[in-house]
Amino acid sequence: MATKTLDNLFYDTLRDIYYAERKILKSLPKMARAAQAPELKAAFEKHEAQTEGQIERLQQVFEIIGKAARGKTCDAIEGILAEGEEIMEEYEGNPALDAGLLAAAQAVEHYEITRYGTLKRWATVLGLKDAARLLEQTLEEESQTDEDLTTIADAAVNAEALKPAA
Amino acid sequence: MATKTLDNLFYDTLRDIYYAERKILKSLPKMARAAQAPELKAAFEKHEAQTEGQIERLQQVFEIIGKAARGKTCDAIEGILAEGEEIMEEYEGNPALDAGLLAAAQAVEHYEITRYGTLKRWATVLGLKDAARLLEQTLEEESQTDEDLTTIADAAVNAEALKPAA
Numbered sequence A, B: 001m002a003t004k005t006l007d008n009l010f011y012d013t014l015r016d017i018y019y020a021e022r023k024i025l026k027s028l029p030k031m032a033r034a035a036q037a038p039e040l041k042a043a044f045e046k047h048e049a050q051t052e053g054q055i056e057r058l059q060q061v062f063e064i065i066g067k068a069a070r071g072k073t074c075d076a077i078e079g080i081l082a083e084g085e086e087i088m089e090e091y092e093g094n095p096a097l098d099a100g101l102l103a104a105a106q107a108v109e110h111y112e113i114t115r116y117g118t119l120k121r122w123a124t125v126l127g128l129k130d131a132a133r134l135l136e137q138t139l140e141e142e143s144q145t146d147e148d149l150t151t152i153a154d155a156a157v158n159a160e161a162l163k164p165a166a
Helices: A006-034 A038-064 A075-090 A097-125 A129-160 B006-034 B038-064 B075-090 B097-125 B129-160
Strands: none
Touching (some): A006 A038, A006 A097, A038 A097, A075 B075, A097 A129, A097 B097
16 A cells, blocks of 8 residues: 555645535535525625635645645535534524524534645645645635634624513 | 523533533543653643643633533544544554653644634623633633643654654
């Protein structure tokens, strides 16, 4: 068996997040439809457009390393998104739905933040400057999305979740 | 069916992270045994001791809200830990093992960071000051652990992963 070095790990992890991003892209419209607050709906829609750009960047990174852009089942995102689905079912029509959806979206963001942070550092160690730059761009977008979600939570969603349904 | 407000969501999410922490506690000794670099091994052992304290804090929070400390299956941590197991199997004896383990541990940290961040904000909105303080303490520990892991990665592990096995 060939020795597995950072090249292999970089490629495997790239495939993991590529799978994850495409799963997220499919789930965002569902989350946007479920969201009650217009600002949360808008945040999910904005992130859907952003995710498309992030997938394109990943395809560029695959090209840089001369490998096929192919996903690899990511158990982590399956589990994280399953929890989001559970919230949508269990809290449908309830005041705390948006707070739960928002928390689920932040769990998704944090998974992306950790993966892109790792991949960016590995790209740098591997001397893949252009790849590191692309990964850094996405990392910044994900961190900003996470901050925006916190702002929305503090501004309205969490207080709204206290109220009994009208 | 009773209306579900932030109280319910807080309790459900507390149960989710309680389940997750106990799963993490079980997996940390395995990760410490698998790690090759002594500093990574030590970091996992330190976090194991910390996790015990974090579980106790969660039990205190359950007490504050007058509910039984009971976990609720957390699909997210199941998936995140499954990816760590996969790394241990696929990279055993290979130079990139530690870099992969470290990345898996950071994915765990980020899940905890997002959940404790959310729970702390909800505790504040619910007027549970003591609970918010306990959750904040754990949040700070998790963020510090994540930073420590990045330092270890930059200092040694990622460069080591470049080398073919001796």
